[in-house]
Amino acid sequence: MKTAVCQTDGEWKLLEDTCIITEFKNLLLSSEDLIVDDVANFVANLSDTVGEFKEQIVNSTATISAIVEILDNIAALNIQEVSRDSMQDILDTVDVIVGDDSRESWVVLNANETRNVSSKLLSSMEILSDVLIGTFSIATERIFLDRTTFNNSFKADLNNSVVLDIPNTDISNIPITTITFFTLNIVMPARNTSFNINTNSNDTLPDNAINAAVVLVKLNATIQNVTLSYSKLNQSLSLHPQCVFWNFTLLNNLGAWDDEGCEFISEINNTVTCRCNHLTSFSILMATDIPRAVREALEIITYVGVGISLASLVICLIIEGYVWKAITRNSTAFMRHVSIINTALSLLIADICFIIGASISKNLEEDYEASVDPCSTITFFMHFFYLAVFFWMLVSGLLLFYRTVMVFSHMSKSTMLAIGFILGYGAPLIIAVITVAVTAPQDGYISKNNVCWLNWSPTKALLAMVIPALTIVFINIIIVIVVLFKMLRRGVGNVAQNDEKQTLVVILRCVVILTPLFGLTWSLGVGTIVTSNNNGIHITFALFNSLQGFFILVFGTLFDSKIRSILSRKFPTTSTTSNTTRSTSGGISSLSGLNWIRRLRRNIYRVSEATNSRSTGASESFTNI
Known part of the structure; x- marks a missing residue:
């Protein structure tokens, strides 16, 4: 008789199996009356029978338990000598019931009322190994x-x-x-x-x-x-x-x-x-894993953070859609906001896949075989869209490089758009497909730790995420260094200084996005692998990783003064008196910073208008990013 319980997900979980294959029931009865002189023939017969029914045995907890009981009866005979041939038959028998395909049966056996079948098996092996000749x-x-x-x-x-x-x-x-x-x-x-x-x-x-x-x-x-x-x-x-x-x-x-x-x-x-x-x-x-208390804290941080991230990304996309026409009047602004929108969209889809993957992961422990295919599918999409986030950030970095270093060159919107989509989605797709093709045949694509994510040991599939991500971060850092060097170099020459100040604003904005959002987050991600027992790194990584959508909303959209200006015209706010605002040192500091930025902007636009007839392309490059 088999007893199972229907779980909340609709799947049946086996609790008890008392159905013994008839041949092994007979062998169990025979072992109870076995004498020492008949052991050699008996274990040979047992080995042959196990070899004949091994596919049925691994899925029958009652039969596995009966085989262990048979071995225990043999070990209890007070045998003085066990020959090589007899031990070969015994090990051939044990080999069948300890295979990976019997994993689920042992989970049931170790959870039943006695919970000592595995202990009895090891005890029999110890006793028999002591009387070998x-x-x-x-x-x-x-x-x-x-x-x-x-x-x-x-x-x-x-x-x-x-x-x-x-x-x-x-x-x-x-x-x-x-x-x-x-x-x-x-x-x-x-x-x-x-x-x-x-x-x-x-x-x-x-x-x-x-x-x-x-x-x-x-x-x-x-x-x-x-x-x-x-x-x-x-x-x-x-x-x-x-x-x-x-x-x-x-x-x-x-x-x-x-x-x-x-x-x-x-x-x-x-x-x-x-x-x-x-x-x-x-x-x-x-x-x-890390300690349970820390893991529970990580789960709270992750799910709350992902919820905030999802809401932030939706708000970001709504804002970008609302102000689209007003802020994409030239190719530079057009591509910058295309990059921001696709970065946000990719991360939004990746976070949704993460939530689905977390749900599937809960079923891996109970039914690995049934859950492995959907888990692999969701892992592929998570891998693809998380990579897309990084590659669209690379597009932003290359745009910064193009518009600040190659000031007088010109590229049409359609060409820039094509390059952006090829790099933003084409490269991640190639990497994700190659990762599956290389690791899936070895059963090494997804993690073995009951998590829907890329495997680390032994195939190192996770490197297909880490290496491209950190490479892009490194490239963008190099771009920022080159742009800074170029800006400082121009500052010594005859180029208008206000244009360089505007470039500095653009560079600082990109640094704010690139460094903490991508570099720090995934450097911490590598740290969780290298020093997996450091709880601080795990918590910090969970915090930064789950709030990436919030960072994109703040640093990619709301920090854009043009977007704030459009939103303020559409949704005017009633400001408090200046005396109340300036009553704290924090308020004074905030207003001073905003006034400095406003003065900087006004100077930039004045210089841009004054030099429009001489360098229209350069002005547009600096003032509309």
């Missing part, structure tokens, strides 16, 4: 066993997953057995000593994960110094590594990961080194 190696797809002779010291690289090092001892000529389980991280729960045994959930510490192979070490002697160096399974995890072993007696014999007698030594180049004073089954636990 001979020296040999066995390798299956997901397991590697090595049995050799220990002489004073021991060092072994266990299939590039774990390096085991036992230094000099007084022990010689005794067998040592190691079994490395490469996928037992999906079988064993990540619960530790803080697990609440009374909860109905399997979560121990929801932010923890087993991030290395599980290695079982058996040696019939007391060892007080063993060093293990693990290769991390998920290289993006770097928070709070814990060196642990599986303690079968914890939590009323439920079993959990324990760090007693083990200590963390170092983490270098994605290799975590631990030292323990005993032998058993080892692995490492690592935090899958």
